[in-house]
């Protein structure tokens with residue numbers, strides 16, 4: 001009898017180790033919130049019950065992994081620098097990239113505190129608490145981003161909301177707060193909430209960190225290139241590389257659909273997100289638009305497609321990068337085969353562009369066939385010839401407020417980045433970021449669709465691109481510091497400016 005009691009009362013060591021992990025999961029805000037709102041979510045019929053339960057399962061596993069990592073931090077006496085994490089935790093079944101991104105998330109959520117030594121920009125992390133009940137949840141609906149004038153208008157929040165209460169239209173995000181369940185999934189997905197900028201500045205191979213090129217991000221190869229396709233030539237903005245790569249990806253069966261910005265009936269300079277499946281549709285959408293479109297809101301409608309390509313601004317590329325590293329599990333991004341990022345200094349509201357045309361340049365948008373930024377000036381080209389110009393200083397004032405929160409000019413998180421800066425008129429500068437991008441570009445060149453020149457042979461080439469890109473980063477840092485000093489909202493990019501963990505006044509039981 002005695003023996004039997006002992007058996008029932010004494011916990012097996014494995015179970016004793018598992019219990020704190022299970023407690024962490026069950027108390028985690030992200031998991032609890034969705035479990036509590038299960039009925040409400042399913043009633044809205046935005047998500048199939050089976051998919052929702054799979055989401056909960058994935059979230060449970062993710063929170064458990066975070067709890068395991070947190071346990072390792074708890075065992076350390078001293079703060080640990082981010083680039084030593086992989087070595088310190090090599091016994092865990094995680095690669096360096098996973099360890100770093102989850103560490104940032106634990107820091108953002110308040111489970112770890114962060115510090116810096118002297119002037120070093122390498123963050124150090126230290127265990128703060130392992131009890132989710134002890135800290136205020138970091139996840140909020142994205143109206144904190146829009147109220148804080150930091151929204152880039154990418155559209156990602158609309159696509160991930162489990163109750164369909166967010167819409168992004170004409171550069172504005174609206175949330176039906178009566179329907180919102182405050183789950184914060186939109187906050188997780190938003191590129192303007194938190195983004196481990198330092199993690200983006202490193203490439204990880206296995207457990208090794210390599211610091212990327214600081215001004216324009218990681219570049220495998222750089223080229224100046226132009227399309228050799230006559231129909232692309234007729235509609236292209238500069239070199240026509242983006243349209244050519246899209247057409248090639250579709251024609252070769254690499255993808256079945258592409259997402260980008262198309263023209264709106266009756267308002268050609270007020271773009272709308274479009275799905276392109278044919279050469280004709282790609283050609284119709286060709287050309288740079290200076291008004292941002294929430295293209296990522298179309299992602300959920302393409303979830304059944306086997307392969308898609310996305311053309312977008314650097315903020316959209318960041319949202320996609322974030323969706324891979326911090327998945328909401330509502331959106332499967334595994335069918336995103338190619339991320340084609342365009343260079344972007346800033347974008348405008350449609351009202352801003354209209355104001356520029358009508359009030360500053362004295363023309364009508366209906367008469368304009370092309371817009372361009374070149375050598376520090378904004379150009380509008382009327383159909384009947386000539387050009388209207390305005391200095392970028394005046395034009396910059398019309399930029400969307402959210403663009404002031406942007407440090408990325410060259411789409412550092414894309415597979416291929418494409419723009420005009422650095423190349424001669426009629427050509428594009430092309431930055432190949434990874435093997436995936438290289439395969440698509442090389443295959444388009446081999447098929448005779450593109451002509452390429454090594455970028456070192458081109459003037460002004462990469463020095464100009466690096467200069468302007470670095471200038472944008474510095475401008476952003478000034479904005480970020482100013483917003484921080486004014487106690488105004490700014491995205492959580494720089495760990496130095498992350499808020500300290502907020503302890504809850506009263507612990508829930």
Ligand code: SF4
Pocket residue numbers: 140141142160161162163164165166175179180181182183184185186187
């Ligand atoms: S708006 Fe955001 S917080 Fe509200 S339900 Fe949708 S995803 Fe959740």
Ligand code: SF4
Pocket residue numbers: 142145146150151152153154155156157158168173186189190191192193294
């Ligand atoms: S930046 Fe994108 S995800 Fe964030 S609030 Fe704006 S539209 Fe939504």
Ligand code: SF4
Pocket residue numbers: 152292313314315316344345346347402403405406407408
């Ligand atoms: S400046 Fe930044 S936030 Fe604005 S559209 Fe371009 S990439 Fe997006």
